[in-house]
Each structure stands twice: as C-alpha cells, then as structure tokens.
Amino acid sequence: MTDVAAFSFNKLVIFGVGLIGGSLARALRERGEADGARTVIAVARSATSSARALELGVIDSAAALNDDAALREALAGADVVLLAAPVAQTGPLLERIAPFLDAKTIITDAGSTKSDAVAAARAALGARIGQFVPGHPIAGREASGVDAALADLYVGRNVVLCPLQENAPETVERVAAMWRATGALVRNMAPEQHDRVFASVSHLPHVLSFALVEQILNSPDAALKFSFAAGGFRDFTRIAASSPEMWRDVCVANRAALLDELDAYTAVLARLRTAIEAADGAALEAVFARSRVARTEWQEQRAGGVASSDASK
Amino acid sequence: MTDVAAFSFNKLVIFGVGLIGGSLARALRERGEADGARTVIAVARSATSSARALELGVIDSAAALNDDAALREALAGADVVLLAAPVAQTGPLLERIAPFLDAKTIITDAGSTKSDAVAAARAALGARIGQFVPGHPIAGREASGVDAALADLYVGRNVVLCPLQENAPETVERVAAMWRATGALVRNMAPEQHDRVFASVSHLPHVLSFALVEQILNSPDAALKFSFAAGGFRDFTRIAASSPEMWRDVCVANRAALLDELDAYTAVLARLRTAIEAADGAALEAVFARSRVARTEWQEQRAGGVASSDASK
Numbered sequence: 229m230t231d232v233a234a235f236s237f238n239k240l241v242i243f244g245v246g247l248i249g250g251s252l253a254r255a256l257r258e259r260g261e262a263d264g265a266r267t268v269i270a271v272a273r274s275a276t277s278s279a280r281a282l283e284l285g286v287i288d289s290a291a292a293l294n295d296d297a298a299l300r301e302a303l304a305g306a307d308v309v310l311l312a313a314p315v316a317q318t319g320p321l322l323e324r325i326a327p328f329l330d331a332k333t334i335i336t337d338a339g340s341t342k343s344d345a346v347a348a349a350r351a352a353l354g355a356r357i358g359q360f361v362p363g364h365p366i367a368g369r370e371a372s373g374v375d376a377a378l379a380d381l382y383v384g385r386n387v388v389l390c391p392l393q394e395n396a397p398e399t400v401e402r403v404a405a406m407w408r409a410t411g412a413l414v415r416n417m418a419p420e421q422h423d424r425v426f427a428s429v430s431h432l433p434h435v436l437s438f439a440l441v442e443q444i445l446n447s448p449d450a451a452l453k454f455s456f457a458a459g460g461f462r463d464f465t466r467i468a469a470s471s472p473e474m475w476r477d478v479c480v481a482n483r484a485a486l487l488d489e490l491d492a493y494t495a496v497l498a499r500l501r502t503a504i505e506a507a508d509g510a511a512l513e514a515v516f517a518r519s520r521v522a523r524t525e526w527q528e529q530r531a532g533g534v535a536s537s538d539a540s541k
Numbered sequence: 542m543t544d545v546a547a548f549s550f551n552k553l554v555i556f557g558v559g560l561i562g563g564s565l566a567r568a569l570r571e572r573g574e575a576d577g578a579r580t581v582i583a584v585a586r587s588a589t590s591s592a593r594a595l596e597l598g599v600i601d602s603a604a605a606l607n608d609d610a611a612l613r614e615a616l617a618g619a620d621v622v623l624l625a626a627p628v629a630q631t632g633p634l635l636e637r638i639a640p641f642l643d644a645k646t647i648i649t650d651a652g653s654t655k656s657d658a659v660a661a662a663r664a665a666l667g668a669r670i671g672q673f674v675p676g677h678p679i680a681g682r683e684a685s686g687v688d689a690a691l692a693d694l695y696v697g698r699n700v701v702l703c704p705l706q707e708n709a710p711e712t713v714e715r716v717a718a719m720w721r722a723t724g725a726l727v728r729n730m731a732p733e734q735h736d737r738v739f740a741s742v743s744h745l746p747h748v749l750s751f752a753l754v755e756q757i758l759n760s761p762d763a764a765l766k767f768s769f770a771a772g773g774f775r776d777f778t779r780i781a782a783s784s785p786e787m788w789r790d791v792c793v794a795n796r797a798a799l800l801d802e803l804d805a806y807t808a809v810l811a812r813l814r815t816a817i818e819a820a821d822g823a824a825l826e827a828v829f830a831r832s833r834v835a836r837t838e839w840q841e842q843r844a845g846g847v848a849s850s851d852a853s854k
Contacts, residue, residue: 386771388769429766436753437832439806445832446805456742457742458699460780462843469837469840472826476826486817494807509629509790512785515751519752519758520781520782522754523779526770
C-alpha cells in the first residue's frame with residue numbers, strides 16, 4: 229500500500245545523536261542514497277559531543293546548538309528534523325529551531341511522553357504546528373549513547389505517532405514511511421492515550437524498579453542483601469540501570485498520568501498487604517494465578533511478533 | 542579443606558521431585574556411584590506424579606506419600622531426606638516422616654523461608670530436631686516441574702544453610718558437602734536474617750511484579766496496554782510467571798519480614814510520589830542516579846562470580 233521509497237530525503241537533522249537518534253541514522257544510511265537519507269547532520273549542545281558519532285560514521289557532519297550560523301546552515305533545506313534528547317529539552321529545542329525552520333521541513337520527536345511535547349510544540353511553533361508530528365519509537369537498550377546505536381534497533385518494534393489535527397496527511401505519512409523503512413511497525417494514538425498507556429507499562433515499572441534499589445540502599449544490611457540478590461532481582465531491576473536524566477524528565481513530563489497509575493498500583497499493593505497480613509493464601513494465590521496467566525499469554529503473543537532482544541523501554 | 546566425597550551416600554529421598562529436587566538428583570547422579578547418590582527415591586502425593594521423574598531417569602523409584610508401607614521402605618536407611626515442596630507443606634511432611642525416621646537420617650529442605658521451617662521442624666521432630674538442617678538453594682528457573690530440572694542448575698549458585706544449635710557439626714557438613722558437590726557455594730545464616738534478606742531481594746520483588754500485572758488486568762484498557770508493553774515490562778514481570786502456589790506459601794510463611802519490607806518500600810514510593818507531584822526533577826534524579834550506580838555495581842560484581850543464567854529466585 230505504501231511506497232517505502234516515499235520517505236527518501238536529502239537531509240535528516242538529528243538533535244541528540246545517542247542510542248535512539250544514532251540508530252535511526254544507521255538504519256536509514258544502510259538503505260543507501262536512493263532509498264534513505266542522503267545526508268545526516270547532528271546538532272548537539274557542543275560540537276565535541278558529536279565527535280564520536282562522526283568517528284563512527286553515523287553522521288556526515290555536526291553543528292553546535294549555540295552557533296547560529298551553523299544551526300541555520302544545518303536546518304536549511306532539511307527534510308526531516310528528529311528531536312531525540314531527554315523530553316524536557318523538547319520545548320527549548322523547538323524554540324531554538326523555530327527561527328531557522330524551513331516551511332517544508334517536517335519535525336518529529338522520539339520522546340517517551342507526548343502531551344507535553346504537543347504543548348511545547350504549540351508554544352514554540354505557533355501557526356507552524358502542522359510541521360510537527362509527535363512520535364515515540366518503542367525501543368531501547370540498557371546501554372545509551374551513540375556507541376550503542378544499532379541499524380536494526382527498530383526492526384519489529386512499534387513506533388507510535390500521535391498525528392495532530394493540523395498535520396497534513398502526507399506530512400504524517402512521510403514520518404511513518406521513515407520509521408517503516410527502519411523495519412518498525414507504525415501505530416497511531418492520541419497523545420493522552422499514549423501517555424496513559426506508557427505511564428502504566430513503562431514509566432511506572434521504571435519508578436518501581438528504581439525504588440526497590442533505593443530501598444535496599446537505605447537499609448542497614450544493604451551489602452548483605454545485594455550479595456544474595458539473584459535472577460529475580462536482576463530482571464526486576466534491570467531498568468534501574470537506565471538513564472537518570474531521561475527518566476527524571478519522563479516522570480515530570482507525564483506526572484499526571486504517572487500519578488494515576490502509581491495510585492492505582494499502591495491500591496493493589498494495599499490489597500495484597502491485607503491478604504499477606506491475614507495469611508489469606510487463597511486471596512494471594514488468586515491474584516498470583518491471574519497475573520501468571522496474563523503474563524504467560526502476553527509472552528506467547530509477543531513471541532509470535534517480535535524478535536527477542538534487549539529493548540528496554 | 543573439605544573432602545567432597547564425604548557427602549557420598551547410598552540413599553537420597555526427595556519429597557517433591559520438581560525443578561529443585563530433580564536438579565539435585567540429576568547433579569548427584571552425574572557424579573556417579575562412588576561420589577554421589579547411589580539410589581534416589583522420590584516421594585510424592587501420589588505415585589503417578591513421580592512417573593515423569595522415573596521416565597526421565599532422574600530417580601530410581603517412587604513411593605506414594607499416603608502409603609505407609611512404601612514410605613517406611615523408602616525412608617529405611619536413608620542418608621538424606623530433602624524436602625522440596627511448597628513451604629506450607631514442610632510441617633505436614635515432617636509429621637508424616639517422623640514415625641518412619643531412622644536415627645541417622647539427615648533431613649534438609651529447600652524452602653525459600655526458614656523461620657517457619659525451623660518452627661515446623663521443632664514441632665514435628667521434637668527431641669530429634671538435630672537431624673534437621675534448614676537450607677535454601679538460591680536457584681530457579683521460570684519453568685517448574687521435573688522436566689525443567691538441570692544437572693548444572695546449582696553451579697556457582699549460593700545455597701544458604703541455617704544450622705541449628707542442636708545440629709552436630711558433621712551433620713551440617715554432610716548437607717554442605719552435598720550441595721558443594723552440585724557446584725554450589727554454601728553460606729551460613731541465621732533463619733531470621735535469611736528471611737529478612739530474602740523478603741527484600743526476592744519475596745518483595747515477586748509481590749511487586751505480580752501486582753503490576755494485576756493492576757493492568759484491572760484497568761479498562763488492559764489489552765491496549767499489554768499490546769504496547771515492551772522490554773522493560775518483560776523483564777520487570779518475568780517473575781510474575783512464577784508458581785502461584787509457591788509464592789502464596791512464601792508470602793504467608795514469611796509475612797512478618799515481608800510486611801516490614803513492603804512498608805519500607807511503600808514509604809520510598811510515597812517519597813517519589815511527592816517528588817513527581819511537585820515536578821521535583823532534582824529529587825527524582827538523585828534517587829534514580831543512586832539506584833543506577835548501585836545496580837550497575839551489583840551487576841559488575843556478579844559478572845565476576847556467577848555465570849549468566851535464567852535463575853529466577
């Protein structure tokens with residue numbers, strides 16, 4: 229149905245060439261000039277932080293964010309701009325970009341929260357809001373930074389787009405085609421729905437995982453506890469090794485939905501606490517059995533559709 | 542220092558030949574007759590439930606728990622009895638065994654909780670309590686049952702023993718030698734300390750993981766949420782696929798320590814909730830950064846000592 233080559237463009241500008249931006253660049257460059265991105269430019273807070281991306285051949289050139297002339301040149305004639313920095317930077321980046329933005333350039337982002345990105349984009353872009361297509365690739369690894377970038381990171385992964393009323397259909401389609409070219413599956417959602425879903429299945433588990441490590445650290449016998457922690461702890465806390473800056477921003481940006489989920493979770497815990505205190509084995513077993521069935525079914529459905537990998541989001 | 546062959550014995554009787562009991566049987570049988578267990582007998586609630594273990598060659602013979610004559614024969618002259626059933630069965634099993642117990646037989650267990658096992662053993666064995674050495678191999682897999690049993694499940698894993706004042710040193714040493722023969726590292730702890738440590742690093746994470754799946758199941762958009770759950774959810778909830786019966790028993794048996802940990806955890810969550818609500822990024826980042834450092838150091842130390850595997854406890 230979709231002409232994959234339709235996404236082809238001359239110039240992709242990435243703000244934040246880490247794991248996410250770097251993997252997109254790698255994926256598109258692997259497709260070659262006829263069917264990918266001819267030129268990939270990175271913009272970073274300082275030119276030196278793009279040096280590694282240049283060294284690895286992930287990008288063609290780099291510009292420093294605080295250099296007006298370089299930024300103007302980078303953005304001139306850009307087909308697509310991808311924002312792939314921690315989400316608190318979305319607003320400031322869009323404000324910085326706005327004065328240099330071509331009318332035909334499409335901006336999209338890779339942030340884990342979408343309502344805040346839409347609000348920031350409306351504030352920064354005003355009447356040009358139709359140029360911004362909110363997005364969120366559901367992929368990641370524990371490792372961060374451009375060294376961790378993989379050309380196949382998005383293969384079989386979901387990418388959520390949250391098209392705005394102001395987006396022209398062909399604008400949304402160009403972003404969708406770009407992501408499909410990486411092997412991703414593109415799905416559309418409203419920003420509020422996105423934020424509620426990911427507060428539940430991603431943001432809350434990260435908070436819970438960080439909290440468990442924090443609790444152990446605060447206990448008097450932390451070293452002993454860590455020395456006996458095994459496979460269950462390992463998996464439960466793997467996401468506690470994620471970027472503190474990224475997750476700080478996500479928690480703040482999506483705090484309304486996250487607080488709803490946290491409160492609902494605390495209510496479940498309170499119910500389990502009551503059952504544990506009352507030694508109510510039947511109540512506990514009912515919850516555990518239901519969870520096991522759901523978790524097992526989820527795993528089986530997933531095994532059909534997605535390759536096992538170390539996606540961490 | 543220790544003569545590994547010292548653990549060699551003629552007859553090992555396992556109550557509950559699933560993953561844990563079956564893996565011990567496999568490990569000891571692989572060592573051969575001169576340096577392992579000559580005969581392994583399984584006792585199960587019904588003879589038929591041992592059929593698979595017989596078929597797999599994990600055991601030599603089976604006895605039904607409710608058959609007095611078979612049980613008497615199985616226990617006659619046994620060197621070691623291992624209890625490897627869900628922990629609520631420890632007391633009833635010991636009461637069932639007591640009338641047939643030889644004075645030289647050593648009993649040990651593999652339960653995830655130890656204070657309750659000691660209390661049950663004191664009640665069931667009375668003056669013969671010195672024959673019981675409480676134990677807990679820290680190994681597991683998501684899969685359960687004898688089909689999942691592996692000869693190398695315990696290689697490099699910790700086995701905790703909680704020796705009692707009434708245990709003769711050579712009694713404890715025989716159990717320790719048996720576990721060392723499987724490749725495990727034996728460490729001694731007091732039962733209360735064991736229960737506190739594992740409430741923190743194992744029992745609580747299991748409850749938290751079951752609770753997250755339960756929360757999603759209870760939400761109106763559960764199917765949508767599951768459809769977007771990715772790698773973080775996968776790892777966080779892997780232990781929610783664990784045996785409901787086993788974890789029901791653990792939660793009830795270790796409820797005092799578990800409630801302490803659950804309350805401490807809830808307090809950490811409440812602190813994080815306050816920071817999220819106040820959009821206090823600095824407070825969140827401080828916790829997340831501390832957790833990340835601790836989790837990363839834990840992983841690095843562990844990588845030195847233990848092979849990566851799917852241990853789930």
